[in-house]
Amino acid sequence: MTTAIETEHLTFRNGYFTLRDLNLTIPKGKVTAIVGPNGSGKSTLLHLITKLLKQTSGDVRVENMSTAKLATKSLAKRLAMMPQCKQSLPSMTVKELVSFGRAPYQKWYQTGASNGDRDIVDWALQVTNTKKHANRMFDTLSGGEQQKVRIALALAQQSPILLLDEPTTYLDIAHQLEMMDMLKSMNKRFGLTIVMVLHELQQAAAYCDHLVALKEGHIAATGQPQQVLTARFLKEVYHIDAKVVFSEGYPLIIPLTQSYCHLEAVKTI
């Protein structure tokens, strides 16, 4: 198996949270989901890979190159990142915004996009089905429409590795499936390595070749979805009792009991 991204003893501390000694391999040309409870460190891991955060110790390698040795533009040609939607974007038209994806390829003296850049922006708008919004101001779009434009912005970077932090947020079920199908077809047609933070475990298992589960800043499990996604895993990582049934390759998580301990505590105040 060739690797797209590797972390070696990756550790990050910020006073509130510690990501501990992560030794991780993300396979090249595959779709990987990073899952885990809220606050387990998923976004922090993506930020360390993209150098938006600096690790306390350890190393990150992208296509066998230590990111410490890669300048921002070189790293941006190797990987594109769509951050979580809580990060705001500047007020401009959709087309202008998606054009920013071409920035790593532009010279400092270049004014405006080249014909090649315009074609790629057009392609990114088409595959995400957002071309109809090209001339609208980004901040006038609905949450779901904005989410697709964010994905178009990352695709316009045309890097072999795509990192997406919760790409299906705000999308209704039909648009979630459309987006996951589109990403899967990008992976199959162009050999794109895709790494997605996902909360929807059933979709993660159905669409991804590889799962990485984090819990409290460490790796709780890695492997193929059918190996990782078990009743024991759900108990250990999410503290829920549920059974997992794979039907035609699609996993179904059926909760057995639900603990309402927080509500019980409220009642006794």
Ligand SMILES: Nc1ncnc2c1ncn2[C@@H]1O[C@H](COP(=O)(O)OP(=O)(O)OP(=O)(O)O)[C@@H](O)[C@H]1O
């Ligand atoms: N800027 C920050 N300053 C201090 N602590 C932070 C900062 N950003 C995140 N954290 C903390 O780091 C921990 C991990 O956060 P992170 O966003 O990586 O988790 P996550 O697994 O992506 O969570 P979620 O599923 O809720 O998005 C959390 O406890 C969070 O409160």
